Amino acid sequence: MSKPVIKVENLSKAYQIGQIGTGTISRDLERFVTTKILGKEDPFLKIGETNDRGTKGSSDIVWSLKDLNFEINQGDAVGIIGKNGAGKSTLLKLLSRVTSPTTGNIKVKGRIASLLEVGTGFHPELSGRENIYLNGAILGMRKKEITRKLDEIIDFSGVERYVDTPVKRYSSGMYVRLAFAVAAHLESEILIVDEVLAVGDAEFQKKCLGKMGDISKGEGRTVLFVSHNMASVKLLCNNSILLSNGIMQNMSATDIIINEYKKLYNQNNTSKIFDFKNEYFTLNEISYKNNEGTSFIAINDDIHLNLIFDFKNDISGIAIELFVKNDEEALVFNSFTKTFNVKKGILEVTCIVPKNLLNNALYKLTIGVSKDYISFLAKYEDILEIEVENHIEELGWQGKVEGIIRPKLSWIVNKIAI
Incomplete structure (x- = not known):
């Protein structure tokens, strides 16, 4: 029977928004005396709130x-699964x-x-070879041990020339290649x-997943893997942890956790109610859903975007436009209606973004x-965010592919007899 190598008990991490410290020297001294000298609970943490980025909150x-x-x-x-935030x-920073x-x-x-962020643990002035030895020394390895692995690391990373x-x-791609190879x-x-790993190309992502599988199943080492790519998590991880707003919802078999993640995703409010007024109309609501009426958007789902306006008067020559940007602020595409005339009252507009067009990423x-x-x-501007996920049962490569979009094109392959 396997023994626990990581045990987490009542783990919490609080951050103060904005300023560092409590705001005054007297409050900082009070906090120090209470926690460090008297050993009591920090009084300022009692007002802490869960990390829900969608609400303003009253505590810092x-x-x-x-x-x-x-x-x-x-x-x-x-696997460690959860939405952004x-x-x-x-959790990984605490464990590390x-x-x-x-x-x-x-x-x-x-x-x-x-391997937490691009360049973590690397000294920028040192060469790749020197950083391999530096990382090994930090892990407590001797120079002979690192030298024995050196050629294997360089070969796997594919940056031998540099x-x-x-x-x-x-x-950034070379950084990740070398950093993963070392780790x-x-x-x-x-x-x-x-x-x-999302920084790397598809081929290297596939190579990394294979290596992590070998590490876990073949070498008996423990792997913790954070990803938004449900297909990769399902492929690699036997168990997963589901987090939401800093709270652990469950830890169980990966299939179970992925289904719970989808249900939790659909409970979140993806319909925004507004009162955006101008002299012509009010934008009342914007929402989105897939073909089944839920908000979990996979690559092979149509996205049904719905807008509700309340026009104050009749107006001619109206056009509705949609701009979609990715998480790097690059404009993915712009689409618009033909011009049309509007009567006073409620106007509902629906736009369908076709399936197999967007990459798995966060879009604004x-x-x-x-x-x-x-x-x-x-x-x-940036009125709504939609996260597009990989489809679990999709055949072929499961990770994020290179490029802003990933259209599913028709290919015809004819075998010609010689």
Whole structure:
């Protein structure tokens, strides 16, 4: 029977929004005396709120993680799933000792190799080769041990030509290639990988998933993997943890957690009610759903975008425009209606974004209302965010592919006899 290598008890992490400290020296001294000298609970944490980014809140203390309890056994591959802001990266930073918990304990048996952000643990002035030795030394490995793995690391990373170049000259993709190769090949008992792998190309992502599978199943090492790519999590991880607003919803078999994630996703409010008024109309509501009427959008789902306006008077030459940007602020596409005439009262507009067009990523939507395509009567910047997920049962490559979009094109292959 496998033994636990990670044990988390009542783990919490609080952050203060805005200023550092409590605002005054007297309050900082009071906090220090109460917690460090008297050993009592921090009074300022009592007003902390859950990390729900969709609400304004009344406290400047937020709990990025709150009261997490779980155990991970040796050889397990565990996925950590949740929407943006759920606390996934914070959890990995706590486990990697990058930051300290506010309350609770973490017990770890073995050395941890972490890949959290592009360039983490690399010294920019040192070459790739020197950084391999530096990372190994940090993990407590001897020079002979690192040298024995050196050729394997360089070969896996695919940056052999630049291995003696300072890493500050590397692209983000080269950084990730070398960093993953180092973390995966040096002899640590636990490998922690954040979704930084999305920087790499599809071929390298596939290679990394294969290596992590070998590490877990073949070498008996423990892997923790954060990703928005449900197909990759399902492929690699036997168990997963579901986080929402810093609270652990469940830890169970990956199939169960993915289904719970979808249900939780659909409970979130994807319909926004507004009272955006101007002299011509009021925008009352914007919402989206897939063909089944839920808000979990997979790559092979149509996106039904719905808008409700209340026009104050009859007006001619109206056009509705949609602008879609990706998470790097690049404009993916712009679409618009023909001009039409509007009668006073309620107007409902639906736009269908076809399936197999968008990549798996987070997209920001801007809505414009123009008069004869000449001037905007209103333009609502980044009014809605839609996250497009990989489809679990999709055949072929499951990760994010290169490019802004990933259209599913028709291919005809004819075998010609010789």
